[in-house]
Amino acid sequence: MKYFYFFLHRGIYFFAAMCLVSTSSEAQNVLFKNNKDTSGVNADSLAFSKVTSTRRDTLGYFPNNELFLKRSASGAISSVDIGEVKKLPYTSIDQMLIGRVTGVDVRIPSAEPGKRNSVFVRGTSSLLLSNRDLFYAQPTYVVDGVPLIMEHAFAYDIQRFDFNRMGTETNLLGFLDINDIESIEVLKDFAASAKYGPNAANGIINITTKAPRVGQMRVSVNAYAGVALKPAVDAVNGRYESDFRLPFYQKYADETQWRNFPRYLADSSQARYYGPANWDDLFLRNAFTEGIQAAVSGGTPYANFRFSIGQSSQQGVYDKTGIKRYDVNFGINIQPVRNLIFTTDISVANQNRKRNEFIRDRAGDEDYLFNYDAPLSPNKAYLQQYYTALENTINRNKNNSARIIANAKYSFLSHFTWNTRFAIDYGQNFRDFFVPTALGEGNSYVSNYDGLNRRMILDNSLQFAKTFPGKHHVEITLGQYGQWDKWRYDYGRAYKGSSDYVKIYQPGTDQQKEGRFGNFRLMFNTKDFTQSRLASFYTNIGYNFNEKYFVSLYVRRDGSSYLDADNRWLISPTLSASWKVHKEDFLKESSWLSNLNVRASWGRVGRLLMDEMYTGGPVYNVDAGWNGVPNMSTYNGFPVINAAYTTGYVVPGTSWPVVEQLNGGIDIGLFHDRLRASLDVYAKTDRNLVLKVPTLEEEGYTGIVKNGMDIRNYGYELSIDADVVKGKKFQWTTGINIYTNQNKLMALPDGITDLVINNRRFLVGKPVDRYWLLLNEGIYNSDDEVPVNPKTGRKMTYQGVTLKKGDPKWTDLNRDFDINDKDRVMKGRLSPAATGGFTNTFHYGAWDVNILLNYSFGRKVINQALADRFDFANREAIDDPKAIKEISWWSKVEGDYSKIPQYNPWSAVYAYQPNQTLFLEDGSFVKLRALTVAYNMQTEWMKRSGVEHLRIYATGNNLLTWTKYKGGDPEAVSYFGYDEGYYNWAAPRTFTLGFNFQF
Numbered sequence: 001m002k003y004f005y006f007f008l009h010r011g012i013y014f015f016a017a018m019c020l021v022s023t024s025s026e027a028q029n030v031l032f033k034n035n036k037d038t039s040g041v042n043a044d045s046l047a048f049s050k051v052t053s054t055r056r057d058t059l060g061y062f063p064n065n066e067l068f069l070k071r072s073a074s075g076a077i078s079s080v081d082i083g084e085v086k087k088l089p090y091t092s093i094d095q096m097l098i099g100r101v102t103g104v105d106v107r108i109p110s111a112e113p114g115k116r117n118s119v120f121v122r123g124t125s126s127l128l129l130s131n132r133d134l135f136y137a138q139p140t141y142v143v144d145g146v147p148l149i150m151e152h153a154f155a156y157d158i159q160r161f162d163f164n165r166m167g168t169e170t171n172l173l174g175f176l177d178i179n180d181i182e183s184i185e186v187l188k189d190f191a192a193s194a195k196y197g198p199n200a201a202n203g204i205i206n207i208t209t210k211a212p213r214v215g216q217m218r219v220s221v222n223a224y225a226g227v228a229l230k231p232a233v234d235a236v237n238g239r240y241e242s243d244f245r246l247p248f249y250q251k252y253a254d255e256t257q258w259r260n261f262p263r264y265l266a267d268s269s270q271a272r273y274y275g276p277a278n279w280d281d282l283f284l285r286n287a288f289t290e291g292i293q294a295a296v297s298g299g300t301p302y303a304n305f306r307f308s309i310g311q312s313s314q315q316g317v318y319d320k321t322g323i324k325r326y327d328v329n330f331g332i333n334i335q336p337v338r339n340l341i342f343t344t345d346i347s348v349a350n351q352n353r354k355r356n357e358f359i360r361d362r363a364g365d366e367d368y369l370f371n372y373d374a375p376l377s378p379n380k381a382y383l384q385q386y387y388t389a390l391e392n393t394i395n396r397n398k399n400n401s402a403r404i405i406a407n408a409k410y411s412f413l414s415h416f417t418w419n420t421r422f423a424i425d426y427g428q429n430f431r432d433f434f435v436p437t438a439l440g441e442g443n444s445y446v447s448n449y450d451g452l453n454r455r456m457i458l459d460n461s462l463q464f465a466k467t468f469p470g471k472h473h474v475e476i477t478l479g480q481y482g483q484w485d486k487w488r489y490d491y492g493r494a495y496k497g498s499s500d501y502v503k504i505y506q507p508g509t510d511q512q513k514e515g516r517f518g519n520f521r522l523m524f525n526t527k528d529f530t531q532s533r534l535a536s537f538y539t540n541i542g543y544n545f546n547e548k549y550f551v552s553l554y555v556r557r558d559g560s561s562y563l564d565a566d567n568r569w570l571i572s573p574t575l576s577a578s579w580k581v582h583k584e585d586f587l588k589e590s591s592w593l594s595n596l597n598v599r600a601s602w603g604r605v606g607r608l609l610m611d612e613m614y615t616g617g618p619v620y621n622v623d624a625g626w627n628g629v630p631n632m633s634t635y636n637g638f639p640v641i642n643a644a645y646t647t648g649y650v651v652p653g654t655s656w657p658v659v660e661q662l663n664g665g666i667d668i669g670l671f672h673d674r675l676r677a678s679l680d681v682y683a684k685t686d687r688n689l690v691l692k693v694p695t696l697e698e699e700g701y702t703g704i705v706k707n708g709m710d711i712r713n714y715g716y717e718l719s720i721d722a723d724v725v726k727g728k729k730f731q732w733t734t735g736i737n738i739y740t741n742q743n744k745l746m747a748l749p750d751g752i753t754d755l756v757i758n759n760r761r762f763l764v765g766k767p768v769d770r771y772w773l774l775l776n777e778g779i780y781n782s783d784d785e786v787p788v789n790p791k792t793g794r795k796m797t798y799q800g801v802t803l804k805k806g807d808p809k810w811t812d813l814n815r816d817f818d819i820n821d822k823d824r825v826m827k828g829r830l831s832p833a834a835t836g837g838f839t840n841t842f843h844y845g846a847w848d849v850n851i852l853l854n855y856s857f858g859r860k861v862i863n864q865a866l867a868d869r870f871d872f873a874n875r876e877a878i879d880d881p882k883a884i885k886e887i888s889w890w891s892k893v894e895g896d897y898s899k900i901p902q903y904n905p906w907s908a909v910y911a912y913q914p915n916q917t918l919f920l921e922d923g924s925f926v927k928l929r930a931l932t933v934a935y936n937m938q939t940e941w942m943k944r945s946g947v948e949h950l951r952i953y954a955t956g957n958n959l960l961t962w963t964k965y966k967g968g969d970p971e972a973v974s975y976f977g978y979d980e981g982y983y984n985w986a987a988p989r990t991f992t993l994g995f996n997f998q999f
Contacts (some may be wrong), residue, residue: 057963065718067556069135074550074576075192075601076242076663078679078719078737082186084850087932087955089226089992091314091323092173093141093205094119096184099837099854099929102680102717102739103188103203109974111987113314114323114353116171118975121203122188123713124831125607125659125686127768129758131165132156134975136610139186139203140196143175144345146405146423147199148172149455152487152610157647158526159880161364166491167449168353168397168429170323175349175401177310177327179222179293182208188717189663190603192578194554197536198479201607201659209345211294212306212333217298218948220514224994225290228317231988233280234892237378238273241890245872252806252904262876264374275379279887281386282380287315287322289992305332317988322772323356339412345405353397357390358983360884365433365842366445366493372883378890386439392500394434400512402426412661415466420459425813427453436500446498446520447493456484481536487530529961533561550578554603560656562609564616567655574603582669596667607657609690617652619644633833643700648692651706657688674723683714685746693749694757708749711768715741731843743767759915761826766979771862771977772818774916777812779901789817798909806904808911808918819909828920830977833858837929848934848953854927856971861923863967864914865981866895871912873905888982896966914978923970923977925963931956949998957990 078101085096094117098106108205121139135153142148155166169921174262181964187193187204196204200469249258269272291312299305308329309430313323327349333340363369377383388581405423412418431449463481498519517591554574561568578599587593621644644650665680687710692703721735745768748755753764761772780786786795786803796812798805813823836855868875868882875882900918903911934953942950963970969986973979 008386008778028407034271046119047238064704066353072888074552074578074601075187076103076189076599076601076665076682076717077164077192078104078186078188078717081839082178082181082183084529084852084930085184085377086181086930086996087224087850087934087953087992087994088176088930089224089291089314089990090178090728091312091325092117092171092498093176093207094186095172096178096602097205099188099852100839101186102719102737102836104186104739105741105831105835107975108987109972109984111972111985112318112321112356113316114170114174114351116165116169119205120831121186121717122682123683123743124682124769125202125711125713126689127691127709127757127760127762128830128976129760129973130156130162131150132162137202139205140199141205141207142196142199143176143207143403144209144405146403146425146457147196147455147483149425149453150405151451151453151459152530154450154487154528154530154611157528158170158491159364160367163361163364165879167451167489168398168399169355170353170429170433172399172401172427174323174325175295175327175347175399176207176352176830177308177312177325177329179220179295179310180209180308180329180392182210182328184208186637189601190605190661191552191599191601193662194556194572194574194603194605195540196560197531197538197890198534198560198606198608199483200605209329209331209347210306210308212299212304212331213297214301214304214851215298217296218998219294219296220949220996220998221292222994222996223290223292224992226288226990226992228287228289228315228318228988228990230284230286231986233284233888235277235280235378236890236892237275237277238270239268240277241265241893242268246874247902248905249513251902252906257873257906260713261827262373269292272296272377272379272382275377275381277890278380279376279378279383279890281321282383283421283887284317285315285320287317287988289314289990299333301335303332303334305330307331316354318985319356320354321356324352326350337860338644339410340552343405343407343409345403347403349401351399351401353399355395357393357395357399359886360881360983362435362439363881363884364448366435366440367446368440368443368493369496369879369881370441371877372885373877375885375889376887383887384650389436389438393439394432394438396430396432398431399427399429411905415464417463419461419463421457422459422511423455423457425453425455425457432861437497438500443495444497444520445495446497449489449491451489452487454486458482471640473501473544473547475540475542477538477540479538480491480537481534483536484531485534486529486531488527488892489526490525491590492523492525494524495522496520501586526680531561532610532612534608535559543895546583548580548583550576550580552576557607558606560606560608562612562614563654563656564614564652567653570604570606570656570658572603573656574601574605576603592671593669594671595667597667599663599665599667601663604658604660606717607659607686607689607990609654609657612691613644613647613650614654619647621647623647644894645701648703648705649695649701651704654690654705655688655707657686657690657707660685660687671975674726676721678717678719680717682711682716685710686711691749693752704749706749708747710744711743713741713743715739717781729845731841733841734839736833737838737840738936740834741831743769743831754823761821763826763913766826767829769830771828771830771860772821772824772921773827773920774808774824774913775813776916777809777811779903780807780809785809787817792817799907803909804904804907806902806911807907807909808901808903808916810916824915827917828860828862832924846936846938848932848936850930850932850934851928852930854929855925857924859923859970860977861921861967861970861973862914862978863919864978865893865897866883866900866979867912867919867969868981869893870900870903871905871910874910874912886982891982893969893981921966922964923973925961925965925970927958927962927971928960929958931959945999947997949996951996953994954997955992957992958987959989 013195079099090096094106097104118134124137126137132153142146169753187206193200193204193774202961264273289396293310295308297306310327313324329347331345383757403425408420409419430449433447435445437444461477463477465475494901507840536558542552544550556572559569578589581596620641659683663682688707689709691709692705694703717739719737723733725732745762745764755762783805796817810819835856838849842849877883932955936948967979972984972986
């Protein structure tokens, strides 16, 4: 395979070079012969030319239906400025949305290249309690009308730790090359997205790729290269850590605790821990990024094509991480006979990811906790031994993607159009992982993961469209939609191999005789698959009068294979209307009002369930594990089948969860559209959601799975753009957008009003994104300061443990002289209260300057990294991942140390637990996200040579951050609002130089 990638990489550059030198005017004339002039082409051919240039606007689920196209007058839609985005070294779609569109909350816990991120459109639709829940809250990404299939959460079923999903954990959106994208839009209400049915429950990110063009062959080449700067860290050694701990020992430690002082800190003469703190020389680097893409497109009005090939590579500044992508795309349009048009798109891509080397992640992968007595050395002279051992590991992460879209459109009887679309979205991901004995306490480890995601789609529709006398326009569409999804994985792991030189099976090598895993003594194999079927029938009735008043009714009937026969089908209606007020006679002569559009919509769609267990009530599986050792599939070496106690008791008769959304909006254009504004107000309610309600362990099951939870998200979105200056030489355009979202828990199953899950509390009528915290008031400096209950004469307690000198002074809200969960308050916000962006674009002659700032206000962050640093006594060498000290542990944790009281770290009350207001901080920020300077070359040579476009640009990314947060980057926190320090990598400053060339 390495030779394949070598030749593909070189082939991209060769293709780009040939495109630059081989397309002379004479060659184009030979290629197209008499097709240069289309003046003699018949009307049908000219119509085809127009269709193919914008075919993905017109050949979607509703061909030529302006009421339900992405440009719908009634829909809430935000667009990304593709021209500016392509100048930045982004590797996935979600990064391109930040600060550029409203209604979107993008969370990036780590800047590790290629790692999966999360996007939420108009709030979260479920309780975010674990990484599994994130999969059910993501929007659907639609490429050229086809909803893509993403990875499934079911791999978590066999994982003990909730760190990363098993497999490559790669962001699959990185398959798309920004230079192949024509537009990116966020469809937020059902007037814009109901045509995608249950796929639209979490919102739609609609991506349209570049289509073939009609005319002489045109070639474009886009390339860039850049560097991400090595971040600065405050590296420390054993001296710093010892000095940090000694005051606590001197104040609180007894003889036993002094004897247990960590051995790696006890001897200040040893260079391993007290030598130079220069581990960052091995862990951090200036990282390079580069990419090139070339495309060629052209053809006659009867047949045209577009072909592109691209490659990109991004190194990470941390831990030698990185990702490489190769992609090839081909599209062709053919009109074999009059009124019949065929379009076909084929896209394939490959991603290879170099992952981090976290000890925590390795422990989670191996399901094995190491001896944590001694951490890695902060001295690179000793640390190099560890990195040498890492070079003997294998951690290959490969993702392959293929997408095929075929569309046939036939128009007949003047007003009827038949459209058929068939699509396949196919993805495979492979991970080979090997750890030698030097890193496994004498035991080598190997695992292999082979995963598959596959979706097939068949969509047929018949449309009638006609404009009647009196300027009445009617469109009626009838359609059928089928979606077949499958997820599968094969996973094997083995321990205690006989040799570090026998790693992964390599066909055709000497290792083949050892078998796939070599001679390993303990082997475990797991495989699973789940598949779903969605069958739908839909109709759309659209009416508009004189392009002024628009009304549309869309009704859909969906059936899901994940529900039983009695609950399988759901009817979902959507009603939308809009009024183009500026077209009224009394405003036609207005010199200041160029656009005024008022719109409203209400709709309901079903939410697809993601597991097969809902079809028949309580389920059985091979789970024979117990608390702490889940998912054991055998007993004494024999396969077993058992009640799914850890999954939970599934109540029979699970029915469709639904999403109802009401949206009102207004679009305004003033002074010939020099000032443009759009305001949307929405309320989105998820009803009948499925929830696992915790139950007593004595009942066997971990919970009861049933319908009955309702969550409402509501807020507003405002965007304003203005052409401040529109001179001949100088132009200045500015824009600002803001998005707010509130949420409320409306109902819980069985009328429950108060529920506690995973240290989170949920109250009906209250928001679901709040922390559950103890209130800090200081410290008890003596035993005499601890309050005494006058009724019992006993001192105040924490969950029954008497408080003493050095313990936190927590507020006793219910005045029962016992601090417990009843004294916790719901406080802070995991999601921002307001987020958005501020852009300015300047044009002067051939120069362009673009500035993007994005902001997030009202979000609170738990500085868990600071809490963990002070909680050293409870985290030292315990048999738990909490005891893991990554190499970046040897750095000073950012935070305001002066505000942290000197509690007794050995106290039984868990003094430095993160879930208290002591560690709750304001995570608001403003970032200078991007600054770009571009020069558009315009010379006589270019005109003579047929060069249409040549732009050279330089851009800086993540340049400045303004925040009150005293920890690390307030954006780089976990999905659940916790700053985990060295597991949350901040995005580095990046500088890029590139060009766009077309002729």
